[in-house]
Amino acid sequence: MGGKTIAEKVLSDRSTSDCHAGDIVVAAVDYCMAQDGTSKLMIEELENLGFERARTKSGMAVVLDHSAPSPSAEVSRIHGEIRRFSKECEVELHDVGEGVCHQVIPESGKIRPGDLVVGADSHTCTYGALNLCSTGLGSADVAAAAFTGKLWFRVPETYRVNISGSVGERTGPKDLILTLIGMMGADGATYKSIEFVGDAIRTIGMDGRMTMANMVVEMGAKFGPFQFDDVTADWYDSIGMKIDNGVESDADAVYEREVDIDASDVVPKVAAPHRVDNVRDVADCEGIEVNQAFLGTCTNGRLSDLMSAAKILKGKRVHENVRFIVAPASRRILAEAVRSGAFGTLIESGAIVVAPGCGPCVGTHAGVPSDGDNVISTANRNFMGRMGNNSNVSIYLASPETVVASALNGHITDPRGL
Amino acid sequence: MASTRLEGRAHRFEPNDDINTDYIISGRYKFKIGDMQELAKHVMEDIDPDFAQKVDSGDFIVAGRNFGCGSSREQAPRALKAAGVAAIIARSYARIFYRNSFNIGLPLITCETDWIEDGERLAIDLGNGKVIGLDGGGNAEFSPLPLTMRILLEDGGLIPHIKKHGGFSLERGEV
Numbered sequence: 010m011g012g013k014t015i016a017e018k019v020l021s022d023r024s025t026s027d028c029h030a031g032d033i034v035v036a037a038v039d040y041c042m043a044q045d046g047t048s049k050l051m052i053e054e055l056e057n058l059g060f061e062r063a064r065t066k067s068g069m070a071v072v073l074d075h076s077a078p079s080p081s082a083e084v085s086r087i088h089g090e091i092r093r094f095s096k097e098c099e100v101e102l103h104d105v106g107e108g109v110c111h112q113v114i115p116e117s118g119k120i121r122p123g124d125l126v127v128g129a130d131s132h133t134c135t136y137g138a139l140n141l142c143s144t145g146l147g148s149a150d151v152a153a154a155a156f157t158g159k160l161w162f163r164v165p166e167t168y169r170v171n172i173s174g175s176v177g178e179r180t181g182p183k184d185l186i187l188t189l190i191g192m193m194g195a196d197g198a199t200y201k202s203i204e205f206v207g208d209a210i211r212t213i214g215m216d217g218r219m220t221m222a223n224m225v226v227e228m229g230a231k232f233g234p235f236q237f238d239d240v241t242a243d244w245y246d247s248i249g250m251k252i253d254n255g256v257e258s259d260a261d262a263v264y265e266r267e268v269d270i271d272a273s274d275v276v277p278k279v280a281a282p283h284r285v286d287n288v289r290d291v292a293d294c295e296g297i298e299v300n301q302a303f304l305g306t307c308t309n310g311r312l313s314d315l316m317s318a319a320k321i322l323k324g325k326r327v328h329e330n331v332r333f334i335v336a337p338a339s340r341r342i343l344a345e346a347v348r349s350g351a352f353g354t355l356i357e358s359g360a361i362v363v364a365p366g367c368g369p370c371v372g373t374h375a376g377v378p379s380d381g382d383n384v385i386s387t388a389n390r391n392f393m394g395r396m397g398n399n400s401n402v403s404i405y406l407a408s409p410e411t412v413v414a415s416a417l418n419g420h421i422t423d424p425r426g427l
Numbered sequence: 428m429a430s431t432r433l434e435g436r437a438h439r440f441e442p443n444d445d446i447n448t449d450y451i452i453s454g455r456y457k458f459k460i461g462d463m464q465e466l467a468k469h470v471m472e473d474i475d476p477d478f479a480q481k482v483d484s485g486d487f488i489v490a491g492r493n494f495g496c497g498s499s500r501e502q503a504p505r506a507l508k509a510a511g512v513a514a515i516i517a518r519s520y521a522r523i524f525y526r527n528s529f530n531i532g533l534p535l536i537t538c539e540t541d542w543i544e545d546g547e548r549l550a551i552d553l554g555n556g557k558v559i560g561l562d563g564g565g566n567a568e569f570s571p572l573p574l575t576m577r578i579l580l581e582d583g584g585l586i587p588h589i590k591k592h593g594g595f596s597l598e599r600g601e602v
């Protein structure tokens with residue numbers, strides 16, 4: 010047997026066995042979480058088991074973000090139950106307005122390099138950016154992890170994605186990950202772990218790495234771990250954690266597949282309706298009318314996203330036919346965006362600001378499109394009906410730069426041409 | 428295993444590949460409705476508004492690649508099960524949906540499905556790994572389910588498994 014990948018190392022360590030891709034192991038879970046859309050089932054399952062305290066090493070969190078603040082009495086009831094549960098079982102609660110789970114959990118300082126983290130939300134893979142293995146699971150799996158402190162895993166094979174070169178102007182991590190998803194297809198990496206390496210990756214900041222790890226699930230992947238480097242250390246430092254090293258893949262690790270992308274060939278992309286792998290050059294969609302533009306989500310609602318959007322919008326106003334909705338990924342990001350002045354720019358350009366959280370991403374509140382609308386969004390999914398209306402609504406996914414360029418012009422626009 | 432032969436009618440959809448969890452049960456219902464029987468009334472409605480009326484208890488869903496991609500919502504397999512779906516037969520599945528289904532006791536069969544017509548009656552022989560067309564047509568073989576999955580199904584799902592054994596007990600030789 011050769012060396013080990015990050016996934017093999019983390020699962021070997023947490024299962025105290027020498028495991029390799031294909032093995033099934035029962036591994037200790039470091040942290041787990043659920044959000045307001047998945048907690049109800051999880052709580053029912055935990056109560057059924059007689060749960061008292063989470064046995065995961067660093068505990069557990071629940072985040073109220075998908076439908077927050079609550080738009081209805083039904084949701085309020087669920088929120089109430091989650092609050093009661095968190096109090097009774099000493100589970101960390103991130104209440105409405107703190108932000109979207111995949112920003113709030115990393116900010117909370119509860120997860121670290123080499124950890125094994127599970128969450129009842131499919132984009133839990135986002136934390137791979139922080140040099141760890143995390144994945145989204147259903148409510149029963151997360152309940153089992155919280156109750157026993159462990160979970161069974163099939164050790165995934167790993168694809169190594171090497172991104173060389175550097176991206177051009179107004180092209181970024183979202184365009185890179187959309188390019189990769191377009192190449193691989195929606196099931197092109199099912200059950201795999203994706204390790205990102207290469208010169209382009211080293212220059213991408215933590216926000217952009219989270220954008221990329223976030224979307225590995227859109228090609229079916231389980232984990233999306235990045236290597237530990239200065240960017241990782243600086244990011245942990247920024248939330249008050251001093252960490253000098255992380256988990257590395259061995260030089261002779263066995264990869265099932267290697268994919269090479271030259272970042273200098275990558276241009277701004279959109280995922281056209283109704284599939285995330287329906288990826289095209291923005292240039293090929295230029296001119297399609299836009300009725301709603303959305304900047305936010307666990308993919309692209311972070312500070313650098315808001316700042317690059319503000320840079321393009323400075324001194325301008327979005328097109329009169331476009332509703333431009335902004336949902337910062339967390340309260341901390343909102344505060345930083347206010348301090349930096351970027352948030353003022355967004356508001357002056359015509360942004361409709363909604364509370365930190367998921368915003369209209371999943372169609373539960375705060376910006377459900379009208380029948381027949383075209384939406385351009387920084388989110389990660391464009392399935393029919395995704396934003397809460399399936400009557401001929403078309404969702405295009407793109408980078409923050411492309412979204413605001415399109416909001417300015419009222420039609421899909423390549424941000425490089427502005 | 429409790430029952431090794433299942434019989435029911437096939438239901439196919441357009442699209443055939445990449446049927447996602449939003450199509451199975453839209454995100455707009457997951458907060459509104461906690462009761463799975465109620466949720467079952469809306470299952471598949473974005474791609475087949477009549478499905479909930481058409482499906483009989485014991486029927487199967489038949490699809491192509493990557494069934495169940497998208498969100499982690501466990502309401503998806505639960506609502507299918509509550510609607511009466513006894514098993515899903517597809518060429519491949521998304522990872523989270525795969526786990527969720529076994530965790531709630533819904534078997535997933537992986538095999539070639541192009542030969543199966545909408546409405547066709549099928550038998551699934553879980554023990555011998557065969558799907559058989561009862562209205563004349565073809566059949567397909569599938570590899571036996573992994574031991575972990577068989578243990579979970581045998582115990583009625585993940586939570587019953589944990590309850591029964593006080594933790595994980597997946598190291599058994601045979602089920």
Ligand code: SF4
Pocket residue numbers: 074075109110111130132306307308366367368370371388389
């Ligand atoms: S922002 Fe969207 S994709 Fe992210 S956790 Fe919320 S609903 Fe899911």
